[in-house]
Amino acid sequence: xxxxxxxxxxxxxxxxxxxxxxxxxxxxxxxxxxxxxxxxxxxxxxxxxxxxxxxxxxxxxxxxxxxxxxxxxxxxxxxxxxxxxxxxxxxxxxxxxxxxxxxxxxxxxxxxxxxxxxxxxxxxxxxxxxxxxxxxxxxxxxxxxxxxxxxxxxxxxxxxxxxxxxxxxxxxxxxxxxxxxxxxxxxxx
Numbered sequence: 001x002x003x004x005x006x007x008x009x010x011x012x013x014x015x016x017x018x019x020x021x022x023x024x025x026x027x028x029x030x031x032x033x034x035x036x037x038x039x040x041x042x043x044x045x046x047x048x049x050x051x052x053x054x055x056x057x058x059x060x061x062x063x064x065x066x067x068x069x070x071x072x073x074x075x076x077x078x079x080x081x082x083x084x085x086x087x088x089x090x091x092x093x094x095x096x097x098x099x100x101x102x103x104x105x106x107x108x109x110x111x112x113x114x115x116x117x118x119x120x121x122x123x124x125x126x127x128x129x130x131x132x133x134x135x136x137x138x139x140x141x142x143x144x145x146x147x148x149x150x151x152x153x154x155x156x157x158x159x160x161x162x163x164x165x166x167x168x169x170x171x172x173x174x175x176x177x178x179x180x181x182x183x184x185x186x187x188x189x
Contacts, residue, residue: 034067037149037181041111048145048183054137055187060097060114065107065149069176072151075102076171077109078164081136083143095164096145097133098124100156100171120155124162131161142186151176
């Protein structure tokens with residue numbers, strides 16, 4: 001086992017920073033243990049019921065969150081699938097839902113809440129090039145669906161139905177914390 005001296009560790013950190021690698025100090029979004037996102041319909045890393053998918057009603061699942069950090073002015077939510085099109089050979093991340101400017105005093109979205117969003121909430125474009133929730137509909141295999149909730153220190157301006165990348169750019173520097181809930185789904189049979 002190799003032991004790093006303080007000078008060696010400092011050298012690694014400085015080299016990483018100069019090369020832009022920054023494995024230790026990154027701009028990673030803080031995951032806080034107190035900021036949590038849950039669903040009453042399935043557990044984290046559990047299977048999503050078919051009613052939330054293209055095999056069912058394609059309705060958004062119930063979501064609830066708590067523990068947002070002090071100073072939170074709004075929330076943003078992105079639901080995406082990094083396993084597209086095939087989990088054995090993923091080639092892209094498919095975006096299913098984009099929301100922002102969810103008011104800071106809102107702490108849940110009811111089942112089907114995508115059709116009746118809280119006042120002030122704005123929608124972005126999913127990868128079907130439309131607003132709203134598009135449920136899991138994997139072409140092959142069991143996919144993972146990441147519901148990522150961001151606590152922001154601002155209410156964003158009207159971004160005119162941004163896609164995921166545009167919303168992420170607008171959130172840059174304003175994210176206080178992030179939490180996530182992962183659901184999985186595979187077509188029956």
